[in-house]
Amino acid sequence: MFRKLPGDETRNLVSTTPDTAVVFRPAVVRTPAILTILIFLARLFIGLVRLLWRHPVAVPVALAPGALWLAYGWRWSLAVVALVVVSGAAWALVHRASFSRLLGLRLLAWWRLVWVYRRHWQPVMIVSGLGRHIRGRDYLPRLGKVTCTSWADVVSVKMLNGQSLKDWTDRTDHIAHGFGAPSCRVSTARAGRLVLTFPRRDPLDVPMPAVPLPTVGEVGPVEIGTCEDGRPYRLKVHGTHVLVAGATGSGKGSWLWSIIRGLLPAMAAGLAEVWALDPKLMELSYGRDLFGPCYAATPEDCAELLEAAVKVMQERAARFAGVQRSHVPTVDDPFILLVVDEVAFLTAYQPDKHLRQRITAALATLTTQGRAVGVGVLAALQDPRKEVMNIRNLFPDKIALRLDESEQVDMVLGDGARDRGAHADLISSRPEQGAGVGYVRLEGSPDPVRVRAAFVSDADIRAMVAAYVSMEAA
Incomplete structure (x- = not known):
């Protein structure tokens, strides 16, 4: 009357009489007791060996009191x-x-x-x-x-x-x-x-003071701030282009001034020059004496300064052709870093179409050809959308500070950056906790690194100007 079925066959049963119950009796396999004991002892032995192998110190320490x-x-x-x-x-x-x-x-x-x-x-x-x-x-x-x-x-x-x-x-x-x-x-x-x-905790929730001025004039990686693990973070600016994106109050100025601060001895030694484009007339104008004639505020002056950088780049490329493939900073050919604050105002929000086209063309030329001859671009903006900054993919290294939307994280750092842990949209909007905190994604690494840039105050900028003057005089 009853039929033994394997466990998986019960789901295939179809009853033509719904009121009739289907009786199922699973097959029983009797395992000899000695085999069960041997399997148990083998697993116990393997587990003990694995425990001792994984914890060679903890196991003897735990057993010592009992002994x-x-x-x-x-x-x-x-x-x-x-x-x-x-x-x-x-x-x-x-x-x-x-x-x-x-x-x-x-x-x-x-x-x-x-x-x-x-x-x-x-x-x-x-x-x-x-x-x-x-x-x-x-x-x-x-x-x-x-x-x-x-x-x-x-x-x-x-x-x-x-x-x-x-x-x-x-x-x-x-x-x-x-x-x-x-x-x-x-x-x-x-x-x-x-x-x-x-x-387990956020080690970057406390602002850090400005990094001490370097004592050696080099254009190598400059110290910006601190990583999550407490190590100093150094950002490469020579031989690359850097894009910094963040909402208002996210601390873009901390990144810009920390980079300039790290290049200050090299600027005094003639190995580096910083050309500043400051269409807002607020951020970079405070240290205008550091830039000398290479400072532009109006859109017309910004376009001329960018086109002058293109001419320097093309002149160097003509001299370097067939002689050298990478740039070595010298007094005759210093590293030139163009710092562009609020680049979206020049490339998207500028009402003069002719000026907008000139600026966009110059920036595209510099970001595609400049780094091999020692001309780099450091640009900052608030809105990372493609229609606002259509050349953002020409920047190998990108930094995402606090952003308004989660979709903007991948716009700045590339597809999949937020899934890898770059939660720039969750950075605190409180200045004491989130200003200067950002995720860095470099050209050769797909994993974003969380960093906080040091805060460079107005007093620090004044001290930088004074130190620069004294370095030049020496």
Whole structure:
């Protein structure tokens, strides 16, 4: 009367009499008890070996109190544990930096691995769609090593076969909320391996003072501010073009003046020149003495200054042809950086069509041919739309400060930048927290880097002018 069916066949049953119940009896396979015990012991042994291999220090430390208890009694065990705890607390109080580097962050990483990531890994992967539950079995990406820095958790992951980077970047919000982090950033370690970064706090929420003036006149990467990991951030300006985009009050002036500040000794030595275009008559005019005759404010003067830079570029190209392929700054051929504040006013909002065409043509020529002969462009704008700045793709290096819309992030930094963690639209609008904070995407790296530029005050600019005069006199 009853028929045994495999588990998957029950879904194919069709009953012509709905009132008749279908009785299902699954097939039972009896496994010998000795085989079950052997499998259990093998898995236990492999697990212990893997635990000891992954934690060669933590496992003996955890087992030491039990061994002391068995060998000498609980008093000795308790005394040793108390001594270790007191010594660690004293170490943390006396020299917190070395304690965190050698022990504190390692313990935090182990705790976060056990209590946060391994505990919630299965439900987060399944609910977010990155794992699969098929026929009663979970297929999950493999959780790897967890490393803690002073501000974030860095988690390595092995993707499932057939997954791509886009599968993860499309679900960064799901992953971040699943593990209780404010955001999640995804980067590729190697084929099939990802690195997830979960910030625990924001190390860039406090403004930083202006970077000290360099002592050596060089046009190499200039120090702008600080990265999230606390390291100084240096931006390359020689041999490239840089576009800075951000809403009003996002701190574009901090980036412009920090770059000029880093080039000041090279300017005094004659190895660099800064040509300033300031159509707003507000930002760059405060340090006008630094630029000398290479300063323009009206649209007509801006067009002439840009066309003069094109002539210098073409003259150098004619001299360098067949002699050298890259520019080396000298007093005779210094590096020229054109700083254009609010470039959209010149390329889109300028009512004079003839002037607009002259300016756009000059900027396009400089950004396509200038960097090989030592002529760079640093442009700042508020609106990154294509109809406002149709040559934005000619800038190899781009910086996105606070933006009004999430779509603008990819307009500035390129497709997929926001999915990789460049949440420029979420930067705080409060000046003390978000001014100068931005995401940098360089030509040779697809992963954006979060940086805060130092704040250059009016007093710092006056000091720069005075220092420049004294350097030139010396």
